[in-house]
Amino acid sequence: MRQYLWIWLTITSIIAAAAQAEPITTGALLREMIDLHNLTDFPSPAYKTVQFSSYDHRSTVPGGPEWFANSDGFGREPVPNFEKVIREPSGGKPGEYLICDVKGPGAVVRTWTAAIKGSIRLFLDDMDKPLFDGPAEDFLYRPYQPFSKEAGIEPDFYRNSFQQNRAGYAPMPFAKQCRIVWVGNVDEIHFYQIQIRLYEPTANVVTFGPQDVKKYANEIHEVGKVLAAPAANWKHASTVAPVEIKADLAPGEVKEVLKLKGPKAVERLTLKLDAKDIDRALRQTVMHVICDDYPWGQVQSPVGDFFGAAPGINPYDSVPFTVEADGTMTSRFVMPFAKSMRIVFQNLGRQAVSVNGSVLPMDYQWNDTTSMHFRARWRVDHDLVGAGDAVQDLPFLVARGGGVYVGTTSLLLNPTAIPTPGGGWWGEGDEKIFVDDDVRPSTFGTGSEDYYNYAWSSSDIFFHAYCGQPRNDGPGTRGFVTNNRWHVIDALPFKNSVAFYMGLFHHERTPGMSYARVGYHYARPGLIDDHVPITGEDVRPVDLPPNWQPASRGGANNSVYHQAESLVQSPQARLVDGNLYAGGKVLRWEPASKGDALVLTIPIAEAGRYALHLAVALNGESGKISVHMGDKSIMGGEKGVIDLCAPGRQMLRELSTGPMDLPKGDFKLTVRYEGPSE
DSSP states (O other), X not given: OOOOOOOOOOHHHHHHHHTOSSOBOHHHHHHHTTOSGGGGBOOSSOEEEEEEEOOOTTXXXXXXXXXTOOOOSSSOOSSOSSXXXXXXXXXXXOEEEEEEEEESSEEEEEEEEEEEOSEEEEEETTOSSOSEEEEHHHHHHOTTGGGOTTTTOOGGGGBTTTEETTEEOOOEEESSEEEEEEEEOGGGEEEEEEEEEEEXXXXXXXXXXXXXXXXXXXXXXXXXXHHHSHHHHOOOOOOSOOEEEEEEEOTTOEEEEEEEESSEEEEEEEEEEEOSSHHHHHHHEEEEEEETTOSSOSEEEEHHHHTTOOSSOOOEEOSSEEEOTTSOEEEOOOEEESSEEEEEEEEOSSSOEEEEEEEEEEEOOOOTTTBOEEEEEEEEEEXXXXXXXXXXXXXXXXXXXXXXXXXXXXXXXXXXXOOSHHHHOOBOOOEEEEETTOSSOSEEOSOHHHHTTOOTTOOOOEEOSSEEEXXXXXXXXXXXXXXXXXXXXXXEEESSEEEEEEEEBOSSOEEEEEEEEEEEEEEOTTOEEOOOOOOTTTTSOOOOOTTOOOOSOGGGTTOOOOOGGGTOOOTTEEEEEOTTSGGGXXXXXXXXXXXXXXXXXXXXXXXXXXOOEEEEEEBTXXXXXXXXXXXXXXXXXXXXXXXXXXXXXXXXXXXXXXXXXXXXXXXXXXXXXXXXXX
């Protein structure tokens, strides 16, 4: 069983904790959830963020034979994926298993599960009876909900605010101990993660109680409102006017566009690029943010990648970043500096690029003991081979010095030919985060998508305050994929060093992958990392493979494929070219009015039981359809209407029927236009 023990050697941190005016309460932690200024100083009292999870517990030796073991999350693991067996199942009663046990002051800050059954019992401090005893999913998705009725908070309030996709962000502080027991059948412990702050021993922490939800109801409502819609509800502290950024960059040109004197901080950075090929401009225009005359920019990144939504413009909203459909990109990460800040743009492309935007400066008192610079240094690997038998850990940040890790973006090309997540999935690899003197990572994940707060290799576009998938081309998880996650309440401080890795673990051997990433962090002066300069080769154009053909493997095993243009004759249909589409083409149907129909005649070679999968293109021009076999609607659920409109995006998705018996011969499928998207 893991045990965590720290001996705090720095007298300054003990003095700071002893002099702390405000105790750490549920309310204080709630306010931290939307306080980006708080991230600019090394935390006091100091804490370490650790994670308990269902990772394959055979992975004990970094780089050893079982380092990439992947038999986790489905029960009957070779090594149980919990801390301790409390009671084996017997007499028809389920077993009891310890999944988290820490001593000392701390706080539960994040919970996550893919699909866990059974129940959870939560014990804080010296409790004999559990504070929570109920369905495991309820606790891991919405920890506050059981205590909310008396506070007058409706269950739906937590969705898309404190519950973000499959993660729960509901801080629960404790003064002495946190103990979490899972009760159930080990075959149903489908993946879990519990993140905890462990404070230094002198920290003054007030333990969470059921009354806290009512006591801090105002904070919950205020914070929840911002988490649900950050851009619309964000409040800036600055009282001065923005400073304009404007520049025209010729190919190969480097230009300084802003210089500020300190001590100050930039509270908001807004940029918009214009170029003939905007996608390439966003990757090939590199931004350098240089604070306090450092020889290298603390920020060095292609502009689009920095904002966490590349390639191209993919709208999303989060606490630190917002990308709008018109290409306006905003960062709310606070960037402090003691003496000076310069922003420089470098055009590594072959076209002219215009940059417009602004920064919002604010007063900031630089503290030589605690203040930190904001850093975001981009890196990429091209021509990687993703595989299940040649897994590799990709470094996101490897650094020595003190700081706080606050966010991650993965931006990759997955050129698989399998049009389903099964077989085409790129993200079986786990995050592994080594902090300070870790021999084994204090954060060990259960899969790339789990780190990004979703599950089951989903292709869904989503975005929340702390996480998102603003791009996933499809079908399945093929094409360009972008994931991001922001560590605000679950930030990861490090005193001496940090090493963040994510495994590249594909379902099948897939050459030609490209994987760019950014590890966002704050750092005390003196931190060194493994960053290397960004070159023209790094930002070379990366495109989807041309003329790809879908493969009958993985989740698409035993499939027969037909191109739509070979199944239909219609004056309303024409072909459109693009590498996104199988064979480099897609059938574009342009119905004149609601009720128009497109009939596809599908040859069935042999009578049998079939499931039908229809790959459809989604974009901002698409409308609503229904799909029929005779008079029967066979897709789209109860209403039978499917909205294909995806403003600001261009992607492929799969519509499917359940298994059905089909006779030999021609099968007619009717697609009916149901009008424009509303």
